[in-house]
Amino acid sequence: MDASLTGSTVGPPTPEPQIEATSSQVESSELQVDPKPQQTVRRLQPPPPQSCLDPRGDLCINVGMHPTRSFIVCSRSLARASPFWDKMLYGDFIESKKPHCEDDSVEWTVKLPEDNSTALGLLLSIIHGQFDVVPDYDDLLCVQDLYEISVIADKYDMAHVLRPWARGWLRSTLESAELIGESLREQYCHERLWISWALGDTANFEEIAKIMLLTSCTSTPDVNNLRCPGVFEPPEIYDVLEQVRVDIINELLAPFRDIIEGLIIKDESLCRKHKRKKNYPAVCLPSMLGTGIQSLASVGLWPIPQPAEISWSVLILSDKLKSVKIESKAYPNIADGPHQCSHDSVLRGKIEGVLNSIPSLLTERHEHHLDCQARKSRV
Secondary structure, three states, X not given: OOHHHOOOOOOOOOOOOOOOOOHHHHHHHOOOOOOOOOOOEXXXXXXXXXXXXXXXXXXXXXXXXXXOEEEEEOHHHHHHHOHHHHHHHHOOOHHHOXXXXXXXXXXXXXXXXXXXXXXXXXXXXXXXXXXXXXXXXXXXXOHHHHHHHHHHHHHOOOHHHHHHHXXXXXXXXXXXXXXXXXXXXXXXXXXXXXXXXXXXOHHHHHHHHHHHHHHOEOOOOOOOEOOOOOOOOOOOHHHHHHHHHHHHHHHHHHHHHHHHHHHHOOOHHHOOOOOOOOHHHHXXXXXXXXXXXXXXXXXXOOOOOOHHHOOOOHHHHHHHXXXXXXXXXXXXXXXXXXXXXXXXXXXXXXXXXXXXXXXXXXXXXHHHHHHHHHHHHOO
């Protein structure tokens, strides 16, 4: 298992005020989810201080810290359920050194202080046939609970243990709320991304990755930051999102930069009537340059910054650019007749074209892992 996937987690920060999405943001992203009936969220209950999952159990697992929860389990059941447990308990790990004592006064104990006792307790209960604590297929789990379950399932290679419930929990939990229109932290998008990764839900993984690509910003601190310390990160995906974000911003800014540069060097082709009337460009080009610079400055984009300097999200930037006007004033009294030029519709079309042609965000490594996990969990 990757070293980046180990370690303790920190709960998400207190949500900040909601960030509303404009109509053009929702239209551009095309990621709205149809409203669904309200459903009560089922929270997992912490296990008691001591749980005997097998009366003949030969192994005690101490999980978590402050407080520590103890589980009496069957070591062979764990070994059959997961290759990881098999190697840990019957391989060369220190935990495999089972004490031998004639009076059985010394227990075989494994300590897992960094694990979530509620999530691991649920998986141990499933392995031992204790289904009374397991939520039903259609239950709406809390995102944080499903996240903790997915962390444990990934760490110990136990996604297959969740096969009877995984699809139902994913559908009800990941599709329960509309993601566009609220901050990434309010909707726990980082946790949702990890859940999809651990259980092999390719469709949700790519959808949430796209949402994060479009709505994340680089302001610090901000509820829409792309990365969230304390939440496990699928390998490479955030690096991909950061690079694609810069590429998209560059594509959005490029048409405006090209037009402004053309107007500065007096490129007469930017005047739509330059071939018919020689007098038009002389008044049209300076007018468009002036209105373009003023309009860009009004939305904080003059001088036009480098893509890496943009801290706004892609959606916020696209809305700002859609409001920019590069047009000449009407000149009804010039010798060759009335005339007015505008590049607004062409620029808006290019903006929409960029937003509608976002490339796949998955690498071959992502696709391979998600496919393997999907075969285990049958999502």
